[in-house]
Amino acid sequence: MSGRKPVEYRDAPPAVRAVFDDIKATRQVEDVNNFWKHLANDPLTLKRTWESVKEIMAPGALDVRTKEMVYLAISVSNGCEYCTASHGAAARKAGMTDAMFGELMAVVGMANETNRLANGYRVPVDEAFNR
Amino acid sequence: MSGRKPVEYRDAPPAVRAVFDDIKATRQVEDVNNFWKHLANDPLTLKRTWESVKEIMAPGALDVRTKEMVYLAISVSNGCEYCTASHGAAARKAGMTDAMFGELMAVVGMANETNRLANGYRVPVDEAFNR
Amino acid sequence: MSGRKPVEYRDAPPAVRAVFDDIKATRQVEDVNNFWKHLANDPLTLKRTWESVKEIMAPGALDVRTKEMVYLAISVSNGCEYCTASHGAAARKAGMTDAMFGELMAVVGMANETNRLANGYRVPVDEAFNR
Amino acid sequence: MSGRKPVEYRDAPPAVRAVFDDIKATRQVEDVNNFWKHLANDPLTLKRTWESVKEIMAPGALDVRTKEMVYLAISVSNGCEYCTASHGAAARKAGMTDAMFGELMAVVGMANETNRLANGYRVPVDEAFNR
Amino acid sequence: MSGRKPVEYRDAPPAVRAVFDDIKATRQVEDVNNFWKHLANDPLTLKRTWESVKEIMAPGALDVRTKEMVYLAISVSNGCEYCTASHGAAARKAGMTDAMFGELMAVVGMANETNRLANGYRVPVDEAFNR
Amino acid sequence: MSGRKPVEYRDAPPAVRAVFDDIKATRQVEDVNNFWKHLANDPLTLKRTWESVKEIMAPGALDVRTKEMVYLAISVSNGCEYCTASHGAAARKAGMTDAMFGELMAVVGMANETNRLANGYRVPVDEAFNR
Secondary structure: OOOOOOOOHHHOOHHHHHHHHHHHHHHOOOOOOHHHHHHOOOHHHHHHHHHHHHHHHOOOOOOHHHHHHHHHHHHHHHOOHHHHHHHHHHHHHOOOOHHHHHHHHHHHHHHHHHHHHHHHOOOOOOHHHHO | OOOOOOOOHHHOOHHHHHHHHHHHHHHOOOOOOHHHHHHOOOHHHHHHHHHHHHHHHOOOOOOHHHHHHHHHHHHHHHOOHHHHHHHHHHHHHOOOOHHHHHHHHHHHHHHHHHHHHHHHOOOOOOHHHHO | OOOOOOOOHHHOOHHHHHHHHHHHHHHOOOOOOHHHHHHOOOHHHHHHHHHHHHHHHOOOOOOHHHHHHHHHHHHHHHOOHHHHHHHHHHHHHOOOOHHHHHHHHHHHHHHHHHHHHHHHOOOOOOHHHHO | OOOOOOOOHHHOOHHHHHHHHHHHHHHOOOOOOHHHHHHOOOHHHHHHHHHHHHHHHOOOOOOHHHHHHHHHHHHHHHOOHHHHHHHHHHHHHOOOOHHHHHHHHHHHHHHHHHHHHHHHOOOOOOHHHOO | OOOOOOOOHHHOOHHHHHHHHHHHHHHOOOOOOHHHHHHOOOHHHHHHHHHHHHHHHOOOOOOHHHHHHHHHHHHHHHOOHHHHHHHHHHHHHOOOOHHHHHHHHHHHHHHHHHHHHHHHOOOOOOHHHHO | OOOOOOOOHHHOOHHHHHHHHHHHHHHOOOOOOHHHHHHOOOHHHHHHHHHHHHHHHOOOOOOHHHHHHHHHHHHHHHOOHHHHHHHHHHHHHOOOOHHHHHHHHHHHHHHHHHHHHHHHOOOOOOHHHHO
16 A cells, blocks of 8 residues: 555655755754654655644753653553654653653553543532633 | 442541541642542542552652643543543642643644554554664 | 434334334333434434344343443443443443442453553563464 | 454355355455454354445445545544554545545544644533534 | 633734634634634644644545545544534535435444454454555 | 563562562462563552552452453453453453353444444433433
């Protein structure tokens, strides 16, 4: 199925190369991850996705490590293996230690548990939380 | 349906009161949230859930604010309205500002988007992420 | 939005009435639930869904109570409020006690927690489980 | 674990063969996919599932290509790799081009993103949408 | 909780008004939906989300009606009530008839069913789908 | 990435060995599953998770076979391959037959389908279910 074959830099049209170049410069890496190579089958989505990720993941009110840990948490919760692997690596690179990873997984697991307990008992939202 | 009626302190058996007392003392609040009042229909689950939450949400390698923001992120991603409301309030109490909330939601949204792009393009995990 | 208005028996075309009659006879109830009244906007889906539910939920290797509890468990896990309410009532009717409900919710919560721990730690399937 | 072994045509009981024959005739293929071979471990579920799929996926108010693209979209969103692969192939066969696939994935990703933004900001449904 | 209050046009800063104006002009509506009013609490996310939605939902290889139906399908599958209501309305406006809605829901339901059957039977991807 | 390497008994610190010993004694097995070996990277989470699982999965108002089937049902619904494999094996060990497995999967599939139909038609909860 087309769309499944990664697009390598050497074969990429200029619009794709421009995005790859910006990813490499921004992240200071020698090559882009498989995610971007596959997304390059749709240059418009590649560009929009990268620009959104770049803007969202830049340090702001939240630091990069926190953002990457949240990204990892969501990916784990959704069962996305690719994103669990890639954002796990990114979070480590941004300073997540083994201890932080362990606590992060504990929170992700617990939240998934109590989300269902709240659903199952059909708990009404406390008035105090709606103010 | 039984199990849907909250258990108030005045009607609670000693085992439930003990948990309610510990929640109130630990969080320095006057009453427990609806979640705990409903869970009190099953005293064993009430006790185990509270003890797990207390252990997991204590400050450690991650601070309380980060943990509450991750809890909120998962609840939003799962569409659990009760937990979105209660952990939104808890994260605010722990110091989450409007700017942090905005960035948190942006990361949650983006992660949910790229999780599906990775699924759809069936992107294989980069070897570098499996080391 | 059309599709949102329930179809009442008195206004229903013969094909819908036939399904409503079978639901009422099979379940020995005086009226069908809102679910069926809304689905009746698409008589083909109404018929197919009812026939599938009727076949699947009949007693077999698993008894009706177990089946209704599993249906409830999935609905809670997916956060479907309508199905949590309707299959909660159905499970009660089929004999689910308060104690069973409490244990069911505990299992649903725990499974959701360990599902994410397994995802997060990227645990490989034990060879013994693939035989 | 039994239930994991595919049932091949030559070993299948008559009830299973009848379904396999109908799938092959309807789709004009020489063999059925792994999905049906595994489902054949439960002949009743095989028959009911095939008959439902056959009815639902037939051309109607929506053409086959649109239906297969929606099927693919849901499978991607749920992270079901098997169904992503099989309905990706089916959608291609029904005429989905590379450009359509790219746009489809973009919509799936965006919907998953804004679903969470709506959850996180707890946006109330506009009155106009409830009419 | 701040972030929950909608931002009305009259109170909006220029950056938000510019986005609201573009939404109103593009969609030819007199006011924006609640979604945008809530998102306006974070002007950067408002702008990025609108620009992405505008680009993705424009007619291309897929027409607007198909795109809105896919958006609706995902929202229903995820259980996002706000998006189910808003994109249900948008799909109707783009030409989705009652019959199309019924068939769309049937496909969404069936895909969610067979996704789980494929998971449960642990069906391996057919080699033909990996080419 | 640390956290991905399993901890074997011979290399485990006393706190981990104590949990492994209890798992082996309780389940009367010679070695623990990969899940526990990976979780052992975080001894606190290992201990808490095991103690919770042990308490929840003990026979009570529900027998062990029913509990394991519910655990399997949730894991299948969430698309967690590891837990589908491990709890599939556990359910078999606790007496789940092929016929029970087939019916269980049928219920899981159907619940996932009707959950979405209820969402899509936005069916309001019947008053009778709120009493």
